[in-house]
Amino acid sequence: MLLETVAAGAAIFGSAFLLSWAAEAAQVDIPRALAMAFLALIAVLPEYAVDMYFAWQAPHREGYTAFATANMTGGNRLLIGLGWATVVGTAWLRTRARTFALDRSQSVEVFFLVVATLYSFVIPWKQTISLWDSAVLVSLFVAYMILAARAEHEEPELGGPAEWIAALPVARRRAVVVFLFAYSATAILAAAEPFAEGLVANGRRFGIEEFLLVQWLAPLASESPEFIICILFAWQGKSSAGISALVSSAVNQWTLLIGMLPMVYSLSAGAPLAMPLDERQIEEMLLTTAQSAFAVTVIADLRFSVREAAVLLVLFACQLVFTDAAVRYALSGLYLSMTVWILVTGGADKRRALRALPEFVLGRGG
DSSP: OHHHHHHHHHHHHHHHHHHHHHHHHGGGTSOHHHHHHHHHHHHTHHHHHHHHHHHHHTTTSTTHHHHHHHHHHHHHHHIIIIIIHHHHHHHHHHHOOSEEEOOGGGHHHHHHHHHHHHHHTHHHHHTEEOHHHHHHHHHHHHHHHHHHHTSOOOOOOOOTHHHHHHTSOHHHHHHHHHHHHHHHHHHHHHHHHHHHHHHHHHHHHHTOOHHHIIIIIHHHHHHHHHHHHHHHHHHTTOHHHHHHHHHHHHHHIIIIIHHHHHHHHHHHHTSOOOEEOOHHHHHHHHHHHHHHHHHHHHTTTSEEEHHHHHHHHHHHHHHHHOOOHHHHHHHHHHHHHHHHHIIIIIOHHHHHHHHHHHHHHHHHHO
Protein backbone atom coordinates (compact mmCIF):
# COMPACT_ATOMS: atom_id res chain seq x y z
CA MET A 1 0.00 0.00 0.00
CA LEU A 2 2.85 2.39 0.79
CA LEU A 3 4.56 1.82 -2.58
CA GLU A 4 1.24 2.19 -4.39
CA THR A 5 0.60 5.48 -2.62
CA VAL A 6 4.08 6.77 -3.45
CA ALA A 7 3.66 5.73 -7.09
CA ALA A 8 0.26 7.43 -7.33
CA GLY A 9 1.66 10.57 -5.71
CA ALA A 10 4.58 10.55 -8.15
CA ALA A 11 2.14 10.23 -11.07
CA ILE A 12 0.19 13.25 -9.82
CA PHE A 13 3.41 15.20 -9.23
CA GLY A 14 4.77 14.46 -12.71
CA SER A 15 1.44 15.09 -14.42
CA ALA A 16 1.20 18.47 -12.74
CA PHE A 17 4.53 19.44 -14.33
CA LEU A 18 3.30 18.39 -17.79
CA LEU A 19 0.08 20.33 -17.30
CA SER A 20 1.96 23.45 -16.23
CA TRP A 21 4.29 23.31 -19.25
CA ALA A 22 1.34 22.89 -21.60
CA ALA A 23 -0.60 25.72 -19.96
CA GLU A 24 2.42 28.03 -20.17
CA ALA A 25 2.89 27.23 -23.86
CA ALA A 26 -0.80 27.95 -24.46
CA GLN A 27 -0.15 31.58 -23.51
CA VAL A 28 1.14 32.10 -27.05
CA ASP A 29 -2.40 31.75 -28.39
CA ILE A 30 -4.58 33.40 -25.73
CA PRO A 31 -4.58 36.66 -23.69
CA ARG A 32 -2.07 36.77 -20.82
CA ALA A 33 -4.68 37.29 -18.09
CA LEU A 34 -6.70 34.34 -19.36
CA ALA A 35 -3.51 32.30 -19.74
CA MET A 36 -2.53 32.97 -16.12
CA ALA A 37 -6.03 32.06 -14.97
CA PHE A 38 -5.93 28.93 -17.13
CA LEU A 39 -2.44 28.03 -15.90
CA ALA A 40 -3.63 28.40 -12.31
CA LEU A 41 -6.71 26.28 -13.00
CA ILE A 42 -4.73 23.53 -14.72
CA ALA A 43 -2.00 23.56 -12.09
CA VAL A 44 -4.46 22.76 -9.30
CA LEU A 45 -6.28 20.06 -11.30
CA PRO A 46 -4.51 17.30 -9.30
CA GLU A 47 -5.87 18.77 -6.08
CA TYR A 48 -9.35 19.02 -7.61
CA ALA A 49 -9.21 15.32 -8.52
CA VAL A 50 -8.29 14.24 -4.98
CA ASP A 51 -10.83 16.57 -3.36
CA MET A 52 -13.64 15.51 -5.69
CA TYR A 53 -12.87 11.86 -4.94
CA PHE A 54 -13.31 12.49 -1.21
CA ALA A 55 -16.52 14.48 -1.87
CA TRP A 56 -17.89 11.64 -4.03
CA GLN A 57 -17.23 9.08 -1.29
CA ALA A 58 -18.47 11.30 1.55
CA PRO A 59 -22.21 10.41 1.41
CA HIS A 60 -21.38 6.71 1.70
CA ARG A 61 -18.31 6.50 3.94
CA GLU A 62 -17.95 7.93 7.42
CA GLY A 63 -15.27 10.58 7.83
CA TYR A 64 -14.83 11.39 4.16
CA THR A 65 -16.62 14.73 4.44
CA ALA A 66 -13.87 15.76 6.84
CA PHE A 67 -11.22 14.58 4.37
CA ALA A 68 -12.76 16.66 1.56
CA THR A 69 -12.71 19.83 3.63
CA ALA A 70 -9.27 18.99 5.04
CA ASN A 71 -7.75 18.79 1.55
CA MET A 72 -9.47 22.03 0.54
CA THR A 73 -8.50 24.07 3.61
CA GLY A 74 -4.97 22.67 3.66
CA GLY A 75 -4.49 23.45 -0.02
CA ASN A 76 -5.68 27.03 0.38
CA ARG A 77 -3.51 27.71 3.42
CA LEU A 78 -0.48 26.04 1.85
CA LEU A 79 -0.90 28.10 -1.32
CA ILE A 80 -1.02 31.45 0.51
CA GLY A 81 1.08 30.78 3.59
CA LEU A 82 3.89 28.89 1.89
CA GLY A 83 3.50 29.52 -1.85
CA TRP A 84 3.09 33.30 -1.87
CA ALA A 85 5.78 33.78 0.77
CA THR A 86 8.28 31.48 -0.96
CA VAL A 87 7.98 33.26 -4.30
CA VAL A 88 8.55 36.65 -2.66
CA GLY A 89 11.45 35.24 -0.66
CA THR A 90 13.04 33.84 -3.82
CA ALA A 91 12.65 37.16 -5.60
CA TRP A 92 14.28 38.92 -2.64
CA LEU A 93 17.24 36.53 -2.69
CA ARG A 94 17.68 37.25 -6.39
CA THR A 95 17.20 41.04 -6.42
CA ARG A 96 17.41 42.20 -2.78
CA ALA A 97 14.35 44.35 -3.45
CA ARG A 98 12.05 44.70 -0.45
CA THR A 99 8.77 45.23 -2.31
CA PHE A 100 7.42 43.62 -5.47
CA ALA A 101 4.68 44.95 -7.71
CA LEU A 102 1.86 42.99 -9.30
CA ASP A 103 0.63 43.86 -12.77
CA ARG A 104 -2.32 46.26 -12.88
CA SER A 105 -4.38 43.54 -14.60
CA GLN A 106 -4.16 41.52 -11.37
CA SER A 107 -6.78 43.86 -9.91
CA VAL A 108 -9.33 41.46 -11.40
CA GLU A 109 -7.94 38.54 -9.38
CA VAL A 110 -7.71 40.64 -6.23
CA PHE A 111 -11.32 41.79 -6.62
CA PHE A 112 -12.68 38.26 -7.00
CA LEU A 113 -10.52 37.00 -4.15
CA VAL A 114 -11.95 39.75 -1.93
CA VAL A 115 -15.54 38.86 -2.85
CA ALA A 116 -15.02 35.10 -2.49
CA THR A 117 -13.26 35.52 0.86
CA LEU A 118 -15.97 37.77 2.26
CA TYR A 119 -18.66 35.35 1.16
CA SER A 120 -16.80 32.37 2.61
CA PHE A 121 -17.16 33.76 6.15
CA VAL A 122 -20.79 32.64 5.83
CA ILE A 123 -19.77 28.97 5.53
CA PRO A 124 -18.40 28.38 9.07
CA TRP A 125 -21.26 30.47 10.46
CA LYS A 126 -23.96 28.25 8.90
CA GLN A 127 -21.88 25.07 9.40
CA THR A 128 -22.51 23.63 5.93
CA ILE A 129 -21.26 23.94 2.36
CA SER A 130 -24.45 23.90 0.30
CA LEU A 131 -25.58 24.06 -3.31
CA TRP A 132 -26.38 27.72 -2.70
CA ASP A 133 -22.71 28.25 -1.95
CA SER A 134 -21.94 26.40 -5.19
CA ALA A 135 -24.18 28.75 -7.17
CA VAL A 136 -22.50 31.84 -5.74
CA LEU A 137 -18.89 30.65 -5.91
CA VAL A 138 -19.06 28.99 -9.33
CA SER A 139 -20.77 32.12 -10.70
CA LEU A 140 -17.86 34.16 -9.37
CA PHE A 141 -15.44 31.82 -11.13
CA VAL A 142 -17.31 32.10 -14.44
CA ALA A 143 -17.37 35.90 -14.19
CA TYR A 144 -13.65 35.90 -13.41
CA MET A 145 -12.82 33.77 -16.45
CA ILE A 146 -14.98 35.94 -18.72
CA LEU A 147 -13.17 39.09 -17.62
CA ALA A 148 -9.79 37.40 -17.96
CA ALA A 149 -10.68 36.37 -21.52
CA ARG A 150 -11.34 40.01 -22.45
CA ALA A 151 -7.83 41.13 -21.55
CA GLU A 152 -5.46 42.26 -24.28
CA HIS A 153 -3.08 39.66 -25.67
CA GLU A 154 0.55 40.04 -24.60
CA GLU A 155 3.56 38.04 -25.76
CA PRO A 156 4.48 35.68 -22.88
CA GLU A 157 7.94 35.19 -21.42
CA LEU A 158 8.60 31.46 -21.40
CA GLY A 159 11.46 29.19 -20.42
CA GLY A 160 12.38 25.51 -20.33
CA PRO A 161 10.07 22.93 -21.94
CA ALA A 162 7.27 25.49 -22.36
CA GLU A 163 9.56 27.65 -24.50
CA TRP A 164 10.42 24.65 -26.68
CA ILE A 165 6.74 23.76 -27.14
CA ALA A 166 5.80 27.37 -27.94
CA ALA A 167 8.49 27.51 -30.65
CA LEU A 168 6.90 24.67 -32.62
CA PRO A 169 4.83 25.39 -35.76
CA VAL A 170 1.27 26.38 -34.87
CA ALA A 171 -0.45 23.09 -35.76
CA ARG A 172 2.20 20.95 -34.07
CA ARG A 173 2.30 23.19 -31.00
CA ARG A 174 -1.44 22.94 -30.48
CA ALA A 175 -1.36 19.18 -31.00
CA VAL A 176 1.40 18.81 -28.38
CA VAL A 177 -0.48 21.03 -25.91
CA VAL A 178 -3.72 19.07 -26.37
CA PHE A 179 -1.87 15.76 -26.00
CA LEU A 180 -0.15 16.88 -22.79
CA PHE A 181 -3.45 18.06 -21.34
CA ALA A 182 -5.24 14.81 -22.21
CA TYR A 183 -2.40 12.52 -21.10
CA SER A 184 -1.85 14.32 -17.79
CA ALA A 185 -5.54 14.59 -16.97
CA THR A 186 -5.96 10.85 -17.60
CA ALA A 187 -3.00 10.03 -15.36
CA ILE A 188 -4.29 12.30 -12.59
CA LEU A 189 -7.78 10.79 -12.68
CA ALA A 190 -6.30 7.28 -12.57
CA ALA A 191 -4.01 8.13 -9.64
CA ALA A 192 -6.50 10.15 -7.55
CA GLU A 193 -8.24 7.18 -5.91
CA PRO A 194 -5.15 5.10 -4.96
CA PHE A 195 -3.38 8.23 -3.70
CA ALA A 196 -6.33 9.41 -1.61
CA GLU A 197 -7.08 5.97 -0.18
CA GLY A 198 -3.38 5.31 0.37
CA LEU A 199 -3.02 8.42 2.51
CA VAL A 200 -5.89 7.31 4.73
CA ALA A 201 -4.71 3.69 4.95
CA ASN A 202 -1.08 4.56 5.66
CA GLY A 203 -2.12 7.09 8.27
CA ARG A 204 -3.94 4.34 10.14
CA ARG A 205 -1.07 1.90 9.58
CA PHE A 206 1.61 4.19 11.02
CA GLY A 207 -0.53 5.83 13.70
CA ILE A 208 -0.60 9.25 12.00
CA GLU A 209 -3.83 11.25 12.05
CA GLU A 210 -5.40 10.75 8.61
CA PHE A 211 -6.89 14.25 8.68
CA LEU A 212 -3.43 15.83 8.86
CA LEU A 213 -2.03 13.67 6.05
CA VAL A 214 -4.93 14.58 3.79
CA GLN A 215 -4.75 18.23 4.81
CA TRP A 216 -1.05 18.77 4.15
CA LEU A 217 0.58 15.92 2.22
CA ALA A 218 -2.04 15.64 -0.55
CA PRO A 219 -2.04 19.38 -1.40
CA LEU A 220 1.76 19.51 -1.13
CA ALA A 221 2.11 16.73 -3.73
CA SER A 222 -0.38 18.35 -6.10
CA GLU A 223 0.76 21.96 -5.70
CA SER A 224 4.55 21.50 -5.58
CA PRO A 225 5.02 21.63 -9.38
CA GLU A 226 3.18 24.95 -9.53
CA PHE A 227 5.27 26.26 -6.63
CA ILE A 228 8.47 25.22 -8.41
CA ILE A 229 7.44 26.91 -11.66
CA CYS A 230 6.51 30.14 -9.84
CA ILE A 231 9.78 30.05 -7.87
CA LEU A 232 11.64 29.73 -11.18
CA PHE A 233 9.70 32.74 -12.47
CA ALA A 234 10.87 34.71 -9.43
CA TRP A 235 14.49 33.54 -9.78
CA GLN A 236 14.46 34.64 -13.44
CA GLY A 237 13.40 38.15 -12.43
CA LYS A 238 9.73 37.59 -13.27
CA SER A 239 8.39 37.94 -9.74
CA SER A 240 5.15 39.53 -10.98
CA ALA A 241 4.38 36.47 -13.13
CA GLY A 242 5.14 34.10 -10.25
CA ILE A 243 2.99 35.95 -7.75
CA SER A 244 0.23 36.45 -10.34
CA ALA A 245 -0.03 32.72 -11.04
CA LEU A 246 -0.41 31.92 -7.33
CA VAL A 247 -2.97 34.69 -6.79
CA SER A 248 -4.95 33.26 -9.72
CA SER A 249 -4.73 29.83 -8.09
CA ALA A 250 -6.15 31.26 -4.88
CA VAL A 251 -9.13 32.63 -6.82
CA ASN A 252 -9.69 29.22 -8.44
CA GLN A 253 -9.55 27.42 -5.11
CA TRP A 254 -11.84 29.87 -3.33
CA THR A 255 -14.45 29.76 -6.10
CA LEU A 256 -14.48 26.66 -8.28
CA LEU A 257 -12.90 24.15 -5.87
CA ILE A 258 -15.13 24.97 -2.90
CA GLY A 259 -18.15 25.42 -5.16
CA MET A 260 -17.77 21.97 -6.70
CA LEU A 261 -17.67 20.08 -3.39
CA PRO A 262 -21.43 20.14 -2.61
CA MET A 263 -22.23 19.55 -6.30
CA VAL A 264 -20.20 16.33 -6.37
CA TYR A 265 -21.48 15.38 -2.90
CA SER A 266 -25.12 15.80 -3.98
CA LEU A 267 -24.57 13.98 -7.28
CA SER A 268 -23.07 11.01 -5.44
CA ALA A 269 -25.87 11.02 -2.85
CA GLY A 270 -28.56 11.23 -5.53
CA ALA A 271 -30.22 14.17 -3.76
CA PRO A 272 -29.57 17.93 -3.31
CA LEU A 273 -27.74 17.85 0.03
CA ALA A 274 -25.47 20.23 1.90
CA MET A 275 -22.12 19.00 3.19
CA PRO A 276 -22.21 19.22 7.00
CA LEU A 277 -19.22 20.61 8.87
CA ASP A 278 -18.25 19.34 12.31
CA GLU A 279 -16.50 21.45 14.95
CA ARG A 280 -13.00 20.69 13.62
CA GLN A 281 -13.98 21.57 10.06
CA ILE A 282 -15.62 24.81 11.19
CA GLU A 283 -12.40 25.81 12.95
CA GLU A 284 -10.33 24.95 9.87
CA MET A 285 -12.67 26.84 7.54
CA LEU A 286 -12.65 29.93 9.76
CA LEU A 287 -8.85 29.91 9.97
CA THR A 288 -8.51 29.47 6.20
CA THR A 289 -10.91 32.33 5.50
CA ALA A 290 -9.22 34.61 8.03
CA GLN A 291 -5.82 33.92 6.45
CA SER A 292 -7.21 34.76 3.02
CA ALA A 293 -8.71 38.01 4.33
CA PHE A 294 -5.34 39.11 5.67
CA ALA A 295 -3.50 38.03 2.51
CA VAL A 296 -5.82 39.83 0.11
CA THR A 297 -5.62 42.98 2.24
CA VAL A 298 -1.83 42.80 2.03
CA ILE A 299 -1.85 42.74 -1.80
CA ALA A 300 -4.83 45.08 -2.27
CA ASP A 301 -2.55 47.89 -3.49
CA LEU A 302 -0.80 45.45 -5.88
CA ARG A 303 2.39 45.56 -3.82
CA PHE A 304 3.80 42.70 -1.80
CA SER A 305 6.66 43.30 0.61
CA VAL A 306 9.19 40.88 2.05
CA ARG A 307 7.99 41.74 5.55
CA GLU A 308 4.38 40.92 4.66
CA ALA A 309 5.48 37.63 3.10
CA ALA A 310 7.46 36.80 6.25
CA VAL A 311 4.37 37.36 8.42
CA LEU A 312 2.35 35.01 6.21
CA LEU A 313 5.07 32.36 6.41
CA VAL A 314 5.54 32.58 10.20
CA LEU A 315 1.82 32.37 10.91
CA PHE A 316 1.51 29.44 8.52
CA ALA A 317 4.36 27.66 10.32
CA CYS A 318 2.53 28.19 13.63
CA GLN A 319 -0.43 26.25 12.21
CA LEU A 320 1.83 23.26 11.57
CA VAL A 321 3.43 23.29 15.00
CA PHE A 322 0.39 24.09 17.16
CA THR A 323 -2.69 22.07 16.21
CA ASP A 324 -5.04 22.66 19.16
CA ALA A 325 -8.50 24.10 18.55
CA ALA A 326 -7.70 27.06 20.81
CA VAL A 327 -4.68 27.89 18.65
CA ARG A 328 -6.78 27.77 15.47
CA TYR A 329 -9.25 30.24 16.95
CA ALA A 330 -6.40 32.42 18.26
CA LEU A 331 -4.71 32.51 14.85
CA SER A 332 -8.04 33.31 13.19
CA GLY A 333 -8.47 36.23 15.55
CA LEU A 334 -4.90 37.37 14.92
CA TYR A 335 -5.34 37.32 11.14
CA LEU A 336 -8.56 39.31 11.39
CA SER A 337 -7.10 41.76 13.90
CA MET A 338 -4.13 42.45 11.63
CA THR A 339 -6.48 42.91 8.68
CA VAL A 340 -8.49 45.52 10.56
CA TRP A 341 -5.32 47.18 11.88
CA ILE A 342 -3.88 47.55 8.37
CA LEU A 343 -7.10 49.02 7.00
CA VAL A 344 -7.73 51.38 9.90
CA THR A 345 -4.30 52.66 10.89
CA GLY A 346 -1.76 52.04 8.18
CA GLY A 347 -3.41 51.26 4.91
CA ALA A 348 -4.53 54.43 3.13
CA ASP A 349 -3.19 53.11 -0.16
CA LYS A 350 -4.78 49.73 0.43
CA ARG A 351 -8.14 51.30 1.32
CA ARG A 352 -8.07 53.41 -1.85
CA ALA A 353 -7.09 50.37 -3.89
CA LEU A 354 -9.94 48.29 -2.46
CA ARG A 355 -12.44 51.07 -3.17
CA ALA A 356 -11.15 51.35 -6.74
CA LEU A 357 -11.37 47.62 -7.48
CA PRO A 358 -15.09 47.50 -8.45
CA GLU A 359 -14.69 50.45 -10.82
CA PHE A 360 -11.67 48.83 -12.50
CA VAL A 361 -13.41 45.47 -12.86
CA LEU A 362 -16.63 47.01 -14.18
CA GLY A 363 -14.55 48.95 -16.67
CA ARG A 364 -12.98 45.71 -17.88
CA GLY A 365 -16.38 44.11 -18.22
CA GLY A 366 -17.89 46.94 -20.21
